[in-house]
Amino acid sequence: MDTIAKAHGEDQHDHPHGWRRYLYSTNHKDIGTMYLAFALLGGLVGGVLSIGMRLELMHPGLQFFHDSHMFNVFTTAHGLIMIFFMVMPAMIGGFGNWMVPLMIGAPDMAFPRMNNISFWLLPASFTLLIISLFVEGEPGAPGVAAGWTIYAPLSTTGHPGPAVDFAILSLHLAGASSILGAINFITTIFNMRAPGMTMHKMPLFVWSQLVTVFLILLAMPVLAGAITMLLTDRNFGTTFFTPSGGGDPLLFQHLFWFFGHPEVYILIVPGFGMVSQIVATFARKPVFGYLGMAYAMVAIGGIGFVVWAHHMYTVGMSTAVQAYFVVATMVIAVPTGVKIFSWVATMWGGSLEFKTPMLWAIGFIFLFTVGGVTGVVLANAGVDRSLQDTYYVVAHFHYVLSLGAVFTIFAGWYYWFPKMSGYMYSEPIGKLHFWLTFIGVNIVFFPQHFLGLSGMPRRIADYPDAFAGWNLVSSIGSYISGVGALVFFFGVAHAFMRKQRAGDNPWGAGATTLEWTLPSPPPFHQYNELPLIK
Amino acid sequence: MSLLNRMTLLAMMIIAMLGAGEPALAGLGQPSPWQLGLQESASPVMTDIIWFHDFLLYIITAIAGFVLALLIVVMVRFNARANPIPWRTTHNTLIEIAWTIIPIMILMFIAVPSFKLLFLQLNVPAADLTVKATGKQWYWSYSYPDNGEFEFDSLMLKDGERKEGQPRLLAVDNEMVVPVNKIVHVITTGSDVIHSFAVPSFGIKIDAVPGRINETWFTATKEGIYYGQCSELCGKDHAFMPIAVRVVSEQAFSAWIEDAKKKYARNEGLPSTAVASAQRLPQ
Numbered sequence A: 001m002d003t004i005a006k007a008h009g010e011d012q013h014d015h016p017h018g019w020r021r022y023l024y025s026t027n028h029k030d031i032g033t034m035y036l037a038f039a040l041l042g043g044l045v046g047g048v049l050s051i052g053m054r055l056e057l058m059h060p061g062l063q064f065f066h067d068s069h070m071f072n073v074f075t076t077a078h079g080l081i082m083i084f085f086m087v088m089p090a091m092i093g094g095f096g097n098w099m100v101p102l103m104i105g106a107p108d109m110a111f112p113r114m115n116n117i118s119f120w121l122l123p124a125s126f127t128l129l130i131i132s133l134f135v136e137g138e139p140g141a142p143g144v145a146a147g148w149t150i151y152a153p154l155s156t157t158g159h160p161g162p163a164v165d166f167a168i169l170s171l172h173l174a175g176a177s178s179i180l181g182a183i184n185f186i187t188t189i190f191n192m193r194a195p196g197m198t199m200h201k202m203p204l205f206v207w208s209q210l211v212t213v214f215l216i217l218l219a220m221p222v223l224a225g226a227i228t229m230l231l232t233d234r235n236f237g238t239t240f241f242t243p244s245g246g247g248d249p250l251l252f253q254h255l256f257w258f259f260g261h262p263e264v265y266i267l268i269v270p271g272f273g274m275v276s277q278i279v280a281t282f283a284r285k286p287v288f289g290y291l292g293m294a295y296a297m298v299a300i301g302g303i304g305f306v307v308w309a310h311h312m313y314t315v316g317m318s319t320a321v322q323a324y325f326v327v328a329t330m331v332i333a334v335p336t337g338v339k340i341f342s343w344v345a346t347m348w349g350g351s352l353e354f355k356t357p358m359l360w361a362i363g364f365i366f367l368f369t370v371g372g373v374t375g376v377v378l379a380n381a382g383v384d385r386s387l388q389d390t391y392y393v394v395a396h397f398h399y400v401l402s403l404g405a406v407f408t409i410f411a412g413w414y415y416w417f418p419k420m421s422g423y424m425y426s427e428p429i430g431k432l433h434f435w436l437t438f439i440g441v442n443i444v445f446f447p448q449h450f451l452g453l454s455g456m457p458r459r460i461a462d463y464p465d466a467f468a469g470w471n472l473v474s475s476i477g478s479y480i481s482g483v484g485a486l487v488f489f490f491g492v493a494h495a496f497m498r499k500q501r502a503g504d505n506p507w508g509a510g511a512t513t514l515e516w517t518l519p520s521p522p523p524f525h526q527y528n529e530l531p532l533i534k
Numbered sequence B: 001m002s003l004l005n006r007m008t009l010l011a012m013m014i015i016a017m018l019g020a021g022e023p024a025l026a027g028l029g030q031p032s033p034w035q036l037g038l039q040e041s042a043s044p045v046m047t048d049i050i051w052f053h054d055f056l057l058y059i060i061t062a063i064a065g066f067v068l069a070l071l072i073v074v075m076v077r078f079n080a081r082a083n084p085i086p087w088r089t090t091h092n093t094l095i096e097i098a099w100t101i102i103p104i105m106i107l108m109f110i111a112v113p114s115f116k117l118l119f120l121q122l123n124v125p126a127a128d129l130t131v132k133a134t135g136k137q138w139y140w141s142y143s144y145p146d147n148g149e150f151e152f153d154s155l156m157l158k159d160g161e162r163k164e165g166q167p168r169l170l171a172v173d174n175e176m177v178v179p180v181n182k183i184v185h186v187i188t189t190g191s192d193v194i195h196s197f198a199v200p201s202f203g204i205k206i207d208a209v210p211g212r213i214n215e216t217w218f219t220a221t222k223e224g225i226y227y228g229q230c231s232e233l234c235g236k237d238h239a240f241m242p243i244a245v246r247v248v249s250e251q252a253f254s255a256w257i258e259d260a261k262k263k264y265a266r267n268e269g270l271p272s273t274a275v276a277s278a279q280r281l282p283q
């Protein structure tokens, strides 16, 4: 690496080596790498938990768990880990940190030390969550089993042990980490673009990060408030969510979903950005309707703040309120449609190359559409009455997350792996990984629509025997995707052992953003002379 | 083009599955093995839910199919071999307006029946009978406020307690009983944490929230037994607090009420503490 940097005539600043290089790091690329490694770990833990759940659900009756408490600890931990310790670190901390400065022509992030603390809060947060698994939650049983939504009063009087307190503190740290990150990204993007890079020339990935971090900045504090009230209800005798003291359990739900709905967009919008870059690269054609694409993300982010109670159609809200949330929720489908059609239009007339990142991106476009249209079904309170809290909802959000967000993460991984590591991954292994995952996750989640329609509630460890058939199919699918994940890890190891040099730009003329003008991997400090954008 | 073949095959499978919306195997009052769609209807509201869901299913299948078709066309016509020189088009105002306006029109088309259904569910007609369901960790208690002072608990039957033909995890010891073809109000509350009262074949689901009284209604159009499950995570035995509603003739219902008054009469005349603490009305 040093040799490459020297070859480009750059003065290599002195920087710590060994473990100090990472622990003390203020370098956006090193921090990005740590975020990605952390997300891999989070994904591994979250994935093992999900296989555990599918093993239990493979057949009716309890197989592995003695009661459903432990099963619900698994669902809770799976949800929280995948959201806070896999998708967010991968997309924002990982790819965002790595690529935003490179793409806007900046030497680093605006606040490098804050970047360091943003990252290091996460392992602390994760540790607290892991501790929560081993201390009492529900009476006499360890762990939080209240779901990632931690609704009061199940999370207050229903969990007398300290497990929920640990989970709350964990979420506080994760939230603080992402808010600090958000401030960093906003400052960087607004102030550190290279000369000539106007807002309307920024790559869509940078736009997507900008929208995402604003969502974080505005939504996370609401979560922090809600869980702080939960904490004081639990420990200091307040009664925000307790009816006997004048509080209301539904207040928690309103606060939670005011955060929760924007949060689901936090999990997908960076993916929108990555898919836009990748589709344009492998179609060898600029993004179709660039401004529409950028402002569709802004619109999705904005509308995302006024639809939250579509998660609460069965709590007993008035007709007028439910009607409002139906309309507002359906409106989101419009900018979402704009994005999907613009990706197709970008490919239309292109010269498509089906490299691994492109497979993930195309797979994403279709599967995200499937998840989007079931979202439109759920938006209608009348029919959501039948589907709320069933596996239909589980199918919906996994189509947009497991087959949406996760597909974009893998797309981004294969797309930028050569840039970040300097090595080319193996196309056959990448493609095998894609096909195993594509087939696997569809087998997992498509039948869950049927289970939900026929009435199977979510978050149960055992189910009436009539649900056995599709559950078996779904479990088999999860083992296939598990094999896919092994192939992924093998592929990463293989690429690092094979050490096939990738070159500055392995993707050719379609890759037009600034990171491809740098060596692979980029020097420790890039752009000692700022690039000029025409 | 093995990639394309595989994509097409899978897509066709998915569409075939999506299209199989009218299930041959829909259960009445309980799910049936390999069921694909909603449970069979036993109330006017559920009939409308099923109609509306089918209506949506056609629309969303068409949309997903359309996107898939576009992707396939793009992959066939515009792969690097078929189209080595990419075009330079990046704008087309007309088409950008079209793909904004057309979805808005589709959504407006959906909104009309959606609101009709919503108003049918939420404009509660005058009751012939009121049943109060209280969710507790982990069973339901029922009382019949306009039929006397009694209340009884309804617990899931465990292995060995069930009679031949009673479904596992759904059958209970004391069912909620209602007369056929009568407007039944269900009012719900929770005594400890939030639970949710749901009976799929009636098209109802309403949370049972501590400190609040919620209300929904149904008219059961066929006699029989209808099962549902608690639909809000409520702790350790959330999976094991089913709901069973027996719909009987009016005469049988009157007889049952007389019986129940004696069988479940409270020893002391006082209402149970759990019920009393939940009496605060939301408004």
Ligand code: HEM
Pocket: A149, A264, A265, A267, A268, A310, A311, A312, A329, A330, A332, A333, A336, A371, A372, A373, A375, A376, A378, A379, A380, A384, A387, A388, A389, A393, A396, A397, A400, A401, A404, A405
């Ligand atoms: C067309 C756009 C979308 C619409 C109209 C939509 C609508 C809905 C509705 C109405 C629900 C509540 C269902 C219920 O609980 O009964 C829901 C749940 C959910 N959606 Fe979406 N959605 C859309 C896109 C997305 C996206 C892009 C994501 C994330 C990437 C997402 C993630 C989720 C999650 C995680 C839940 C379940 C949360 C939980 O209860 O644990 N949705 N969606």
Ligand SMILES: [Cu+2]
Pocket: A260, A261, A264, A307, A308, A310, A311
């Ligand atoms: Cu939402």
Ligand SMILES: [Cu+2]
Pocket: B194, B195, B196, B230, B231, B232, B233, B234, B235, B237, B238, B239, B241
């Ligand atoms: Cu429950």
